[in-house]
Amino acid sequence: MSAVTATISEDEMDARTKPALRDEGARLGFRLTLPAQILVLFISAFPLLMQLYISVTDWSPLSGLGWWNAWEMWNSFANYTDLAADARFWSALKRTAIVMVVCVPAEFLLGLALATLFADDFPGKRIFYSILLMPMMVVPAVAGYMFFMLFQSGGPVNDILSTITGTPVTIAWLSDPTLALIAVMIADIWQWTPLMFLILLAGLVGVPEDQIKAATLLGANPWQRFTTIVLPKMKTIIIIALAIRVIENFKIFDTLYIMTGGGPGVATETISVYIYKVTTQDLIWGYVAAIALAILIALSIVAVFAMKRMARARQVPA
Amino acid sequence: MSAIHLKNLVKTFGDFTALKTMDLDIADGEFMALLGPSGCGKSTTMNMIAGMEEPTSGKILFGERDMAGVPMGRRGVGFVFQNYAIFTHMTVRQNLAYGPRMRGAARAEIDRRVGAIAELLQLTPLLDRKADRLSVNILQRVAIGRSAIMEPAIFLLDEPLSNVDAAFRAVMRTELKQLQRQFRQTMVYVTHDQLEAMTMADRIAVMDHGVLQQVGTPLEVYNNPANVFVARFIGAPGMNLIKGRPSESDRGLVVDLGALGVSPPLPDDLASALRGARGDVLYGFRPEQVALAPDGRGLALPVTFVERIGARTIVHLGEGEGAVKAVFDNDVGLAIGQTAIVAPEAASVRLFDASTGRAIRAGG
Numbered sequence: 001m002s003a004v005t006a007t008i009s010e011d012e013m014d015a016r017t018k019p020a021l022r023d024e025g026a027r028l029g030f031r032l033t034l035p036a037q038i039l040v041l042f043i044s045a046f047p048l049l050m051q052l053y054i055s056v057t058d059w060s061p062l063s064g065l066g067w068w069n070a071w072e073m074w075n076s077f078a079n080y081t082d083l084a085a086d087a088r089f090w091s092a093l094k095r096t097a098i099v100m101v102v103c104v105p106a107e108f109l110l111g112l113a114l115a116t117l118f119a120d121d122f123p124g125k126r127i128f129y130s131i132l133l134m135p136m137m138v139v140p141a142v143a144g145y146m147f148f149m150l151f152q153s154g155g156p157v158n159d160i161l162s163t164i165t166g167t168p169v170t171i172a173w174l175s176d177p178t179l180a181l182i183a184v185m186i187a188d189i190w191q192w193t194p195l196m197f198l199i200l201l202a203g204l205v206g207v208p209e210d211q212i213k214a215a216t217l218l219g220a221n222p223w224q225r226f227t228t229i230v231l232p233k234m235k236t237i238i239i240i241a242l243a244i245r246v247i248e249n250f251k252i253f254d255t256l257y258i259m260t261g262g263g264p265g266v267a268t269e270t271i272s273v274y275i276y277k278v279t280t281q282d283l284i285w286g287y288v289a290a291i292a293l294a295i296l297i298a299l300s301i302v303a304v305f306a307m308k309r310m311a312r313a314r315q316v317p318a
Numbered sequence: 319m320s321a322i323h324l325k326n327l328v329k330t331f332g333d334f335t336a337l338k339t340m341d342l343d344i345a346d347g348e349f350m351a352l353l354g355p356s357g358c359g360k361s362t363t364m365n366m367i368a369g370m371e372e373p374t375s376g377k378i379l380f381g382e383r384d385m386a387g388v389p390m391g392r393r394g395v396g397f398v399f400q401n402y403a404i405f406t407h408m409t410v411r412q413n414l415a416y417g418p419r420m421r422g423a424a425r426a427e428i429d430r431r432v433g434a435i436a437e438l439l440q441l442t443p444l445l446d447r448k449a450d451r452l453s454v455n456i457l458q459r460v461a462i463g464r465s466a467i468m469e470p471a472i473f474l475l476d477e478p479l480s481n482v483d484a485a486f487r488a489v490m491r492t493e494l495k496q497l498q499r500q501f502r503q504t505m506v507y508v509t510h511d512q513l514e515a516m517t518m519a520d521r522i523a524v525m526d527h528g529v530l531q532q533v534g535t536p537l538e539v540y541n542n543p544a545n546v547f548v549a550r551f552i553g554a555p556g557m558n559l560i561k562g563r564p565s566e567s568d569r570g571l572v573v574d575l576g577a578l579g580v581s582p583p584l585p586d587d588l589a590s591a592l593r594g595a596r597g598d599v600l601y602g603f604r605p606e607q608v609a610l611a612p613d614g615r616g617l618a619l620p621v622t623f624v625e626r627i628g629a630r631t632i633v634h635l636g637e638g639e640g641a642v643k644a645v646f647d648n649d650v651g652l653a654i655g656q657t658a659i660v661a662p663e664a665a666s667v668r669l670f671d672a673s674t675g676r677a678i679r680a681g682g
Binding site: 213218 | 392
């Protein structure tokens with residue numbers, strides 16, 4: 001009875017004091033954070049607006065105009081219509097998608113398998129754990145050189161294959177269009193599986209142990225426990241891990257560029273590599289701005305979709 | 319339904335012995351409470367019955383069947399966890415259906431069984447609610463229902479009321495006891511709360527430091543504790559125990575309680591049991607079985623503290639080794655600093671060997 005009265009009076013007090021307090025607090029908070037907000041707005045909004053502005057012109061640093069005068073080279077959305085017809089852009093986009101469709105699920109499955117393994121104790125766990133996390137610490141450029149050397153025709157990968165098969169193997173990995181793409185994907189999987197593993201392990205150890213025990217006592221076999229308890233409990237963290245890797249993988253550049261430079265030909269040219277080439281070699285910055293903006297919009301849609309899914313997963317019907 | 323027999327059960331974790339040779343027979347359909355302070359081995363015992371842990375040595379039998387090597391999913395044991403371990407990402411219905419579904423029961427069969435169990439536990443209106451926003455008593459029912467749907471021979475409950483606030487505990491105790499009557503399963507209930515054990519159990523197994531101290535009905539362990547540990551652990555407050563030395567007086571055998579004076583003469587049966595014994599004894603009596611006495615007929619003790627809790631008054635008397643508590647049904651006119659003359663009821667006096675702690679039983 002006393003608890004009930006206490007709640008009511010607390011509510012009443014809230015009703016009387018809250019609106020005024022809230023308004024005042026909000027006003028003060030707004031004023032205090034205003035400088036920071038302006039800075040953040042400038043940092044994020046200014047480049048975006050500049051990009052938008054340049055993307056509707058033919059401006060290039062070689063044009064002799066300051067970027068703010070780019071309106072003189074206004075080309076009425078020609079960059080966007082060109083983009084729609086740019087076969088090299090679309091093939092780069094397709095290649096990026098292929099890399100993503102192969103790498104992210106491979107990293108996810110490997111990471112999940114390793115996380116499952118590491119959720120239990122086994123001898124030497126700590127050492128293996130450190131070794132496993134090492135690829136993530138390697139600077140991507142260094143990883144690129146490493147794999148560049150590994151995949152040379154006289155390199156260690158071929159040496160190992162020679163030993164296994166017993167015949168000399170001299171595959172020119174990075175000169176073959178298909179094999180080069182495979183080599184690049186292997187490097188990406190090597191480098192980023194540890195991140196997936198780390199995130200998923202955090203999710204896995206967060207699954208309440210007694211719920212797993214309860215499922216066992218109710219007769220669930222290990223696979224059933226995994227699919228009915230562990231995976232649903234990890235849903236949010238899985239979505240986060242996948243979202244991180246999808247977005248990151250879409251931007252795949254450094255390792256790949258050092259290994260193949262996008263070649264042979266354009267066989268490993270992803271969106272980032274394409275943008276880089278157009279920026280530094282062709283120097284048509286108006287066009288680059290249009291590509292970058294189109295991709296930003298596409299990625300934002302993916303991110304918003306993922307976040308909506310996540311919010312729905314966490315929502316509970318009342 | 320099934321009886322449980324524990325034979326010479328031992329469990330060690332490295333150097334630590336969690337359970338030392340436990341022998342216990344739990345009858346078919348019995349509600350047995352494993353009672354003891356934390357670390358006494360009660361949960362270890364329960365986990366071994368459930369199959370979550372393998373005994374170091376000894377046997378567990380369900381009826382005639384040896385459970386060695388039988389995995390926990392196949393023991394036919396229902397387990398209610400301390401925090402209920404409800405699958406929070408599922409609905410109540412999915413929780414209840416979990417066991418049959420995992421064992422591949424047909425859909426119609428699952429629906430029928432879930433319907434029946436939900437009806438029994440009054441969960442029908444809540445079946446499609448998500449399980450993560452339910453109150454504790456509903457959670458308890460879901461946890462029991464989820465196990466009961468498998469029709470286990472044995473129900474194990476691991477301190478299910480320890481997360482519940484005190485006011486609600488009484489409700490949950492009643493509900494749990496009623497459920498046990500409905501299911502008529504063998505139930506093993508682990509708790510450190512002697513009140514829970516006393517109110518619900520058919521028999522109580524009191525444990526301490528991995529050793530089974532006493533098994534008996536609630537009144538047996540209350541009235542005739544086998545040793546000092548049980549005497550102190552059962553009852554709130556526990557039994558008063560004062561160190562003393564038996565001595566002959568003209569009124570018969572008494573216990574010389576040192577500074578507190580001399581006890582009233584012991585009843586004949588206790589006196590004869592004690593005559594053979596040598597050495598110090600612990601003179602014990604329940605705080606509830608104390609009366610105020612005229613001068614010279616009881617123990618004179620200073621009042622150190624008075625707790626008035628409405629229906630009862632707990633009076634703390636004396637200090638240190640000779641501290642005694644007395645519980646009176648009504649308020650008594652005692653104040654701190656006064657001296658009270660208290661006399662334990664003759665029939666309620668219990669004696670324990672001061673060196674072994676074991677009870678000295680009348681006629682034994």
